[in-house]
Amino acid sequence: MSINKENSLFNTKVVYDITKFTHLDYPQHLACIVWFSGCNMRCDYCYNKDIVFSKNGVYSYNDVLEFLKTRVNLLDAVVLSGGEATSHELVEFCKEIKKLGFLIKLDTNGTNPHAIRELLNLGLLGFVALDYKAAKDKFLQITHSNKYDEFSNTLDLLLACGIEFEVRTTLHYDLLNENDINTIIKDLSQKKYTKKYYIQEFLDTGINIANLEKPSKSFDKTKLLDDIKIIWR
């Protein structure tokens, strides 16, 4: 029996794929990853091209819930990723996930602060990973989206509500230089972000939206401000 079988929303196919197990994605938890189709950004370095450009999903919310029912007591958390998960209806889905006893982590580009506020207010999220794509002056160039202010609102929201979260940036040396990262560090520092700041170096999988190759420029890590703790991934 499907949960909410009669609910048309829950029969909508919005999920591109499910990673059935990860111990790396949600700190200290065994989780699965739900990859939502579509994204409102087009980041040059994005290697989830198929997911981003996918208009329809393969699995419905119900399909995911059915899968989760088989993982009760085996996994303790669900990661909502994509694509951009907040492009889709998440509240009722998250309520069902919580009823099954799982924690929920959200991976997000932060461009939908209203949806994130609602999820936070309802106590549905246990952890958020927020992408800090670039400072305002390069945000459009890198993401092809003009939603820096929305992203910044989400950052403020997470800082104010006390939830566990992390900020992370993908770094391609041809797109962001030392000054760009320092601008991000200064912003985080001014906003009193005291957690670790994760910088993940561009992974050349051979597939990305802008057909980027390995960087031609170098990057001097010693030029970075030490206002906050940086963890390189």
Ligand code: SF4
């Ligand atoms: S890297 Fe950018 S384009 Fe790719 S899924 Fe994340 S926000 Fe969307």
